[in-house]
Amino acid sequence: MARLPSGAYLDIFETLDSTSMEARRRAPLGEPGPRWFIALRQIAGYGRQGRAWRQATGDFAGTLAFKPQAAASVLGQISFIAALAVASALDEYVEPEKLALKWPNDILINGAKAAGILLEHIDGDGGALLAVGIGVNIVSAPSDVAYPTARLVDHTERPPSPADLAAHIDHHFWAYMKDWRANGFANIRQLWLTRARGIGETITVRLPNEELSGVFEGIDESGALILQSGAEKRIISAGDVFF
Numbered sequence: 001m002a003r004l005p006s007g008a009y010l011d012i013f014e015t016l017d018s019t020s021m022e023a024r025r026r027a028p029l030g031e032p033g034p035r036w037f038i039a040l041r042q043i044a045g046y047g048r049q050g051r052a053w054r055q056a057t058g059d060f061a062g063t064l065a066f067k068p069q070a071a072a073s074v075l076g077q078i079s080f081i082a083a084l085a086v087a088s089a090l091d092e093y094v095e096p097e098k099l100a101l102k103w104p105n106d107i108l109i110n111g112a113k114a115a116g117i118l119l120e121h122i123d124g125d126g127g128a129l130l131a132v133g134i135g136v137n138i139v140s141a142p143s144d145v146a147y148p149t150a151r152l153v154d155h156t157e158r159p160p161s162p163a164d165l166a167a168h169i170d171h172h173f174w175a176y177m178k179d180w181r182a183n184g185f186a187n188i189r190q191l192w193l194t195r196a197r198g199i200g201e202t203i204t205v206r207l208p209n210e211e212l213s214g215v216f217e218g219i220d221e222s223g224a225l226i227l228q229s230g231a232e233k234r235i236i237s238a239g240d241v242f243f
Helices: 019-029 072-090 162-183 186-195
Strands: 009-016 035-042 060-066 099-102 106-109 112-124 127-136 202-206 211-219 225-229 232-236 240-242
Touching: 009 019, 009 162, 019 035, 019 060, 019 112, 019 127, 035 162, 060 162, 072 099, 072 106, 072 112, 072 127, 072 162, 072 186, 099 186, 127 162, 162 186, 186 211, 202 225, 211 232
Parallel strands: 009 035
Antiparallel strands: 035 060, 060 127, 099 106, 106 112, 112 127, 202 211, 202 240, 211 225, 225 232
């Protein structure tokens, strides 16, 4: 077990079913975190709505578990913090102009999905934890998925190891968290919008029971997507965006 400069612990496993499942298994032990769970090989990873997240050995599969020390009503904003942290970490390997953020929680390279984020709440003996699951395509890019994918090795001559990438993400994550805790969501929101893809463009948003098209106007103070669909302005808290 290693410890990062932030104070977060770093546990690296050869194989796990899921790093988020490991975080959930460890929660009853009362560990307050922050603690990273990294799998060099993850065989049952999952993303939003339980969708399978397939990765190869050499990709990044990690979950950061910690006590958020914030009201439940604002915890969703941490997904934007995590997205900024991943993008900032990838800036060290990929030209920043190739990177963009896709609402609500994806990171794109040249318009293709290279990373995703999943927030989960975990009840532990030491109190409630937030698990921030992060997957980054370093060496593989699945082809049989709904959205185009990218892998880091096609865009850098020096791809990071999972441990090195965890350290970079951790550094940026806690810097953004410090800003958020001191100043609220406004600055994080603006930083996210600066890197977001599709602002002012026509997009499609798939919801459980309908599909909407309209102009992506940004995100509101809670992180919900603002869509101008014809004469109607829709505020969307969850959905899948397509450009």
